[in-house]
Amino acid sequence: xxxxxxxxxxxxxxxxxxxxxxxxxxxxxxxxxxxxxxxxxxxxxxxxxxxxxxxxxxxxxxxxxxxxxxxxxxxxxxxxxxxxxxxxxxxxxxxxxxxxxxxxxxxxxxxxxxxxxxxxxxxxxx
Amino acid sequence: xxxxxxxxxxxxxxxxxxxxxxxxxxxxxxxxxxxxxxxxxxxxxxxxxxxxxxxxxxxxxxxxxxxxxxxxxxxxxxxxxxxxxxxxxxxxxxxxxxxxxxxxxxxxxxxxxxxxxxxxxxxxxxxxxxxxxxxxxxxxxxxxxxxxxxxxxxxxxxxxxxxxxxxxxxxxxxxxxxxxxxxxxxxxxxxxxxxxxxxxxxxxxxxxxxxxxxxxxxxxxxxxxxxxxxxxxxxxxxxxxxxxxxxxxxxxxxxxxxxxxxxxxxxxxxxxxxxxxxxxxxxxxxxxxxxxxxxxxxxxxxxxxxxxxxxxxxxxxxxxxxxxxxxxxxxxxxxxxxxxxxxxxxxxxxxxxxxxxxxxxxxxxxxxxxxxxxxxxxxxxxxxxxxxxxxxxxxxxxxxxxxxxxxxxxxxxxxxxxxxxxxxxxxxxxxxxxxxxxxxxxxxxx
Numbered sequence: 305x306x307x308x309x310x311x312x313x314x315x316x317x318x319x320x321x322x323x324x325x326x327x328x329x330x331x332x333x334x335x336x337x338x339x340x341x342x343x344x345x346x347x348x349x350x351x352x353x354x355x356x357x358x359x360x361x362x363x364x365x366x367x368x369x370x371x372x373x374x375x376x377x378x379x380x381x382x383x384x385x386x387x388x389x390x391x392x393x394x395x396x397x398x399x400x401x402x403x404x405x406x407x408x409x410x411x412x413x414x415x416x417x418x419x420x421x422x423x424x425x426x427x428x429x430x
Numbered sequence: 431x432x433x434x435x436x437x438x439x440x441x442x443x444x445x446x447x448x449x450x451x452x453x454x455x456x457x458x459x460x461x462x463x464x465x466x467x468x469x470x471x472x473x474x475x476x477x478x479x480x481x482x483x484x485x486x487x488x489x490x491x492x493x494x495x496x497x498x499x500x501x502x503x504x505x506x507x508x509x510x511x512x513x514x515x516x517x518x519x520x521x522x523x524x525x526x527x528x529x530x531x532x533x534x535x536x537x538x539x540x541x542x543x544x545x546x547x548x549x550x551x552x553x554x555x556x557x558x559x560x561x562x563x564x565x566x567x568x569x570x571x572x573x574x575x576x577x578x579x580x581x582x583x584x585x586x587x588x589x590x591x592x593x594x595x596x597x598x599x600x601x602x603x604x605x606x607x608x609x610x611x612x613x614x615x616x617x618x619x620x621x622x623x624x625x626x627x628x629x630x631x632x633x634x635x636x637x638x639x640x641x642x643x644x645x646x647x648x649x650x651x652x653x654x655x656x657x658x659x660x661x662x663x664x665x666x667x668x669x670x671x672x673x674x675x676x677x678x679x680x681x682x683x684x685x686x687x688x689x690x691x692x693x694x695x696x697x698x699x700x701x702x703x704x705x706x707x708x709x710x711x712x713x714x715x716x717x718x719x720x721x722x723x724x725x726x727x728x729x730x731x732x733x734x735x736x737x738x739x740x741x742x743x744x745x746x747x748x749x750x751x752x753x754x755x756x757x758x759x760x761x762x763x764x765x766x767x768x769x770x771x772x773x774x775x776x777x778x779x780x781x782x783x784x785x786x787x788x789x790x791x792x793x794x795x796x797x798x799x800x801x802x803x804x805x806x807x808x809x810x811x812x813x814x815x816x817x818x819x820x821x822x823x824x825x826x827x828x829x830x831x832x833x834x835x836x837x838x839x840x841x842x843x844x845x846x847x848x849x850x851x852x853x854x855x856x857x858x859x860x861x862x863x864x865x866x867x868x869x870x871x872x873x874x875x876x
Contacts, residue, residue: 344715364715364740364741365740366740367740368740368745368746369740369741369745369746369749371749
């Protein structure tokens with residue numbers, strides 16, 4: 305699966321789509337494939353605040369439990385709780401229906417990667 | 431235990447292997463001022479037969495609860511335990527500190543864990559149990575920690591002063607360096623007042639029933655009060671009491687935990703014991719420590735495996751549900767064998783025996799001139815407080831020295847204003863004759 309070029313990426317394999325003051329956040333196709341069979345997802349509620357670099361939830365596969373780290377600071381305006389009952393969507397469509405949270409944010413922190421830097425990061429980790 | 435010989439030749443061989451001239455060289459890393467300088471005060475060496483005779487003389491001075499009636503409980507209780515428990519638990523297959531990570535090699539151990547969990551769920555009325563924790567105190571704390579994880583934003587816990595004082599102390603130790611507000615709730619007439627269950631951002635309301643003073647708490651009302659605050663109700667119970675009292679799981683409890691030692695284990699010298707921790711299925715991911723789950727193998731046979739290991743410390747490291755717990759497998763196994771030998775009816779009968787003997791003792795003691803039940807309006811199971819005309823410490827001293835009876839717990843040891851309050855435990859191992867002897871002895875002391 306190719307990684308969209310209009311997104312920013314984190315070292316911990318989250319993506320963020322910036323649209324005005326709204327940031328949509330998910331995990332990358334690489335992350336979903338590495339986790340393999342997902343069994344549990346915990347997301348924050350609307351109104352919670354998230355901080356750049358801090359955990360906003362957790363995702364559990366048969367292999368591991370991983371923290372979900374926020375790429376931005378802000379307040380949660382949308383949380384894709386529907387995924388909790390159908391985790392396969394994250395594997396099937398990580399950049400679309402598999403989005404995790406939407407956050408209102410006023411500034412984009414530095415340190416996020418564009419797609420080519422992210423793909424190099426994945427290759428370097430392999 | 432295997433005999434390991436230790437001859438001079440053995441020692442010389444070992445020293446040669448590690449390239450040292452004498453055992454003294456081994457201690458060189460220890461600073462000189464930390465080394466004991468002198469000879470041990472044990473007298474000259476004895477021959478084997480003299481030594482055995484000497485040790486027997488010393489051992490005769492021991493007095494155990496088997497030698498005299500005991501009314502001492504306060505958290506450590508003796509109950510009937512069939513001899514078969516000792517026999518079965520002595521099978522060497524069970525003697526391992528190994529964690530059964532490999533299901534292909536550990537179906538026996540895993541099955542005993544699964545049976546233990548099933549047993550604890552049935553007794554407590556809950557949906558999920560772990561494989562046990564260290565003891566009753568850490569079980570309560572793990573229950574509180576579970577609630578704090580489940581209610582992420584709530585940073586306050588209400589804890590009843592009816593919890594065992596040791597449990598409260600351990601709780602404060604655990605939470606001291608976390609950003610958690612621990613509020614102690616004072617008892618009113620020996621019980622936790624429902625009105626005191628208030629405040630915002632409360633994650634857990636923790637209490638014990640029967641509480642430390644023997645009083646049965648209103649589990650339903652306290653759990654409902656906890657739920658009003660959107661907090662979880664964490665209830666520590668004496669598992670034996672659940673033989674005659676409704677399971678807390680059916681009274682609204684979210685976490686049921688406690689000291690498991692009364693089931694098939696003894697107070698011994700203060701341990702080892704085990705704690706149990708049970709909850710509802712929707713909180714299974716917050717449950718710390720090991721959980722055995724049922725599955726099928728490649729051939730479709732029923733099999734048992736450790737599950738939710740991804741949340742345990744050997745995988746999740748510092749983010750594990752708990753980093754301060756393990757199971758007490760052998761002790762939990764004793765409880766499992768014990769319960770299987772008693773059966774449902776035997777368990778119920780045991781409970782009734784405790785209940786009726788304790789109530790007989792309470793009635794007899796309250797009839798003594800100048801004596802009264804401390805909480806006459808409250809219900810109790812196998813332990814109760816009496817207020818006595820003489821200090822409890824004096825009663826205990828005279829009962830032991832003059833009558834060969836181990837008295838109750840002197841509450842003056844915890845609070846000097848309560849030196850005339852006596853916490854009396856009466857289990858199935860105390861007979862009616864023992865109770866009559868106690869009352870006769872006390873009558874002569876007035």
